[in-house]
Amino acid sequence: MPYQCIDCSKRFNTSKGGERHCDALGHQYILAKCYECGREFVNARALEQHLSSTVHGYCTICEKSFGNKWRLEQHNRDTTRH
Numbered sequence: 476m477p478y479q480c481i482d483c484s485k486r487f488n489t490s491k492g493g494e495r496h497c498d499a500l501g502h503q504y505i506l507a508k509c510y511e512c513g514r515e516f517v518n519a520r521a522l523e524q525h526l527s528s529t530v531h532g533y534c535t536i537c538e539k540s541f542g543n544k545w546r547l548e549q550h551n552r553d554t555t556r557h
């Protein structure tokens with residue numbers, strides 16, 4: 476997986492190379508970002524865990540929860556009456 480350092484924008488062919496670079500220069504090493512809430516994670520597994528344990532969409536009217544904001548928006552569109 477290619478990697479780009481968020482501190483200096485240097486690109487690497489592999490995430491390992493990026494990790495080494497960040498280690499050596501003290502730059503922040505971030506591999507995965509949640510597209511829902513923008514939280515950053517050091518690896519894809521941590522992001523997966525976050526996605527499965529965090530509710531990003533929650534309807535305050537019928538108290539239904541959704542995996543992401545897009546689903547919640549769709550719910551709000553489809554459900555004109557609660």
Ligand SMILES: [Zn+2]
Pocket residue numbers: 480481482483484485496497500502
């Ligand atoms: Zn860097």
Ligand SMILES: [Zn+2]
Pocket residue numbers: 509510511512513514525529531
């Ligand atoms: Zn998130």
Ligand SMILES: [Zn+2]
Pocket residue numbers: 534535536537538539550554557
């Ligand atoms: Zn609802």
